[in-house]
Amino acid sequence: MHYTRDNMAGLLRSHDINPTHQRIEIAHALFSRQEHLSADQVMAIVNTRHSETSKATVYNTLKLFLEKGLVREVIVDPSKVFFDPNTSPHHHLYEVDSGKLSDIDAEHVVISGLPPLPAGMVTEGIDLIVRVRRTG
Amino acid sequence: MHYTRDNMAGLLRSHDINPTHQRIEIAHALFSRQEHLSADQVMAIVNTRHSETSKATVYNTLKLFLEKGLVREVIVDPSKVFFDPNTSPHHHLYEVDSGKLSDIDAEHVVISGLPPLPAGMVTEGIDLIVRVRRTG
DNA sequence: TCCGGATATTAGACAAAGTCCAGATCGACG
């Protein structure tokens, strides 16, 4: 599967998102890299050659992608939110010093013994973040 | 154990923190409530009667408490950091709609199957956050 | 008691992330 811009249009449509120029560029930035990017980084990537997409649009679009389940939000750093194009169940490894964020496959991870939820509540998601630091 | 201001002074000393007026007030705000508070909330509480403590001091003090292991940082909301006076191992339940944050005792929770850490890394902490939402 | 240095506090300027809005622009369709 190549993350071409044409394929992005299809991906957007399949998530009920009208594929505009800007949205395709933003989706392409996220999916072709398969990395965790902040809004800032997305903006920088999309506007490398010449300014194409405004800050407001980047934020609006990322929020839209989030609502439509195209990307996932990862909150590990108090100063910025990361957007993750991988929506399959997985966890995160965060290197505190460098700010590097990587995936931990959920396949073999088991979390057991959680207490029952309060009445009238449904789980929206379980975030497991392993914070690590370089020794010495 | 009552969380009197006098006891706060002892608590601070036992964590190698010089117990000043402002620090005692801030510690008292956190520990007497045993709740998760943001810097904003701490500032509001400490300055209810009349302005006593500046913003800079609140931030400096919370950071100091963090370094000295007196409180713990909880990152669940992209817009603000919460400070948790409970430093014993535990997890968190976050109600997305209301922003309410509560503890999950770690005693019976088991997390297994995590992959080995990259070489030269040590775990700084594992954060488990259960995000819930009220059923519609 | 007075002095001096170390530690703490402060106001306010500043920075960065994100939101908001009113107007401009786009693009599909008749």
Place this chain on the structure above:
DNA sequence: CGTCGATCTGGACTTTGTCTAATATCCGGA
């Protein structure tokens, strides 16, 4: 082509948090 709803935009604004230089407080020793 002209219209209309959807989208995009610049820029002002808000909020959280940081920084700095000046001031205040504390404490030990002469």
